[in-house]
Amino acid sequence: MAPKTDIEIARDAQKLPIGEVAATLGIPWEDLIPYGHDKAKLSADYIAGLKDRPRGKLILVTAVNPTPAGEGKTTTTVGLGDGLRAIGKKATVCIREASLGPCFGLKGGAAGGGHAQVVPMEEMNLHFTGDFHAITSAHNLLAAMIDNHIHWDNALDIDPRRVTWRRVMDMNDRALRQVVTSLGGPANGTPRESGFDITVASEVMAILCLATDLADLQRRLGDIIIGYRRDRTPVHARDLQADGAMTVLLQQAMQPNLVQTLENTPAFVHGGPFANIAHGCNSVIATDTALRLSDYVVTEAGFGADLGAEKFMNIKCRKAGLAPDAVVIVATVRALKMNGGVAKADLGGENVAAVTSGCANLARHIENVKKFGVPVIVGINHFVTDTEAELSAVQAFCRQFGVEAVVNHHWARGSAGITGMAEKVVALAEGGARNFSPIYPDDMSLFDKMDTVAREIYRADGVVADERVRAQLRAWEEAGHRSLPVCMAKTPYSFTADPTRGGAPTGFTIPVREVRLSAGAGFVVAICGxxxxxxxLPRQPAAERIRLDADGNIEGLF
Structure with a gap:
């Protein structure tokens, strides 16, 4: 008999009513806003009442650079949450919501895998509680109000050539990257060039994930710079009186979603910025709420540690006053072999030399995370093709850096396969004082912040950018934005800007071709390479395999 797929395992889950899941955290039924029987949002009043409670321990799960072989970062996050609960800790999982773009594109679902999943898996990977639709609507409402204002006399003197606010949709659609709007005559507005981003790259998404309450949300939305007047002064969303209506659209989306793992561990699933083009972390409000309710919170940051963990530390922790108590770097023998030069088709055979060579990628991530002053452990996500010699090679390599590497079997066995790791994470997290600090100060110039990330994290020889980009950064600094952190939008597949260069390359620079100011979110985005x-969408998108069976069940999600 063939092993069960992720969706089949999820469908067999023995879910508790969401009120019972909430009760394990002490959340009363009346403070839930239920979405059916197995998911709910927390009321804003209940969250506000938690502010004086102490925070629990925060565990960040990150990974080596992703490869087609798979790493299992979310699976490890979920499994570790279950493992901590299995050893008697009051634990909660915090992950991001899934975007429809990669779900129907290449990546598939984002709820974990095997026996370490968050459920309901189908709803989570599709429309869930509608948060992404609300973010898309709020973003595009602002876009519509910009064009409407220009059409009706343009009292703010907005220069149509300098409107920077694009539109978004939650789908991969390359045809919309660059468009011309308002064609068809004066009744349709003023024609101008624009384009679409995916919803997870929207500044509204970043704002929702960094805001602490509705008042902070509206302030940040009002701070959005949509473009510039003819005299080059910025125009904000509040100038168009759009921030109020945008907040109304986001009122419920702002409230964290509570669901559960296959083993009924509480899980907050909220927000979903990508780590390659945005800051890659779930919402601050969900993380903080979980920390007030739990002894341990396990969260993840997208893609490899060079993107997700770097942004978690330099943006989310800096802005929210958080500090991780321990960091888990996920690796697989398969991914390390690919970083060591083995083709995907040849991963099944033992190759200790390739594993050791590929460990250079893991070593760089270990060194980088240590630069933030937090303790590190490596979690090896076990595959059935792994050999003892390959696993031992990874563990021996990590010992050279004073870091333990633990083999985990949560995909196949759930919490029972990761309790050893859970014990070691507890020992790390409770092991004493922390020296956490971001790797650059607030008062460093914006260009130097980008250069610092490139040199310290990617190990590049620096950042290269033309004078137009440098002049724009200087202008933003003169306008009072020098203290903002930077969000590097870069390929996740390499330390370089070239996705084909695996391992731990040296002798390269990071080209920054464009910069975008996210004044509401509170960072500057650098578009690299x-x-x-x-x-x-890829040549063969996942959408081709997704369908309903004769009984109305969804097939093809993974």
Whole structure:
């Protein structure tokens, strides 16, 4: 008999009513806003009442650079949450919501895998509680109000050539990257060039994930710079009186979603910025709420540690006053072999030399995370093709860096396969004082912040950018934005801007071709190399395999 797929395992889950899941955290039924029987949002009043409670321990799960072989970062996040609960800790999982773009594109679902999943898996990977639709609507409402204002006399003297606010949709659609709007005559507005980004790249998404309450949300939305007047002064969303209506659209989306793992561990699933083109973390409000309710919170940051973990530390922790108590770096033998030069088709055979060579990628991530002053452990996500010699090679390599590497079997066995790791994470997290600090100060110039990330995290020889980009950064600094952190939009598949260069390359620079000011979110985005903020579908998208069976069940999600 063939092993069960992720969706089949999820469908067999023995879910508890969401009120019972909430009760394990002490959340009363009346403070839930239920969405059916197995998911709910928390009321804003209940969250506000938690502010004086102490926070629990925060565990960040990150990974090596992703490969087609798979790493299992979300699976490890979920499994570790279950493992901590299995050893008697009051634990909660915090992950991001899934975007429809990669779900129907290449990546598939985002709820974990095997026996370490968050459920309901189908709803989570599709429309869930509608948060992404609300973010898309709020973003595009502002876009519509900009064009409407220009059409009706343009009292703010907005220069149509300098409108920077694009539109978004939650789908991979390369045809919309660059468009011309308002064609068809004066009744349709003033024609101008624009384009679409994917919803997870929207500044509204970043704002929702960094805001602490509705008042902070509206303030940040009002701070959005939509473009510039003819005298080059910025125009904000509040100038168009759009921030109020945008907040109304986001009122319920702002409230964290509570669901559960296959083992009924509480899980907050909220927000979903990508880590390659945005800051890659779930919402601050969900993380903080979980920390007030739990002894341990396990969260993840997208893609490899060079993107997700770097942004978690330099943006989310800096802005929210958080500090991780321990960091887990996920690796697989398969991914390390690919970083060591083995083709995907040849991963099944033992190759200790390739594993050791590929460990250079893991070593760089270990060194980088240590630069933030937090303790590190490596979690090896076990595959059935792994050999003892290959696993031992990874563990021996990590010992050279004073870091333990633990083999985990949560995909196959759930919490029972990761309790050893859970015990070690607890020992790390409770092991004493922390020296956490971001790797650059607030008062460093914006260009130097980008250069610092490139040199310290990617190990590049620096950042290169033309004078137009440098002049724009200087202008933003003069306008009072020098203290903002930077969000590097870069390929996740390499430390370089070239996705084909695996391992731990040296002797390269990071080209910054464009910069975008996210004044509401509170960071500056650097578009590096050929990275796109609107992905395209692959040659054979996952959508081709997704359908309903004769009984109305969804097939093809993974």
């Amino acid at each position: 050929d990275i796109m903020t609107m992905p395209g």
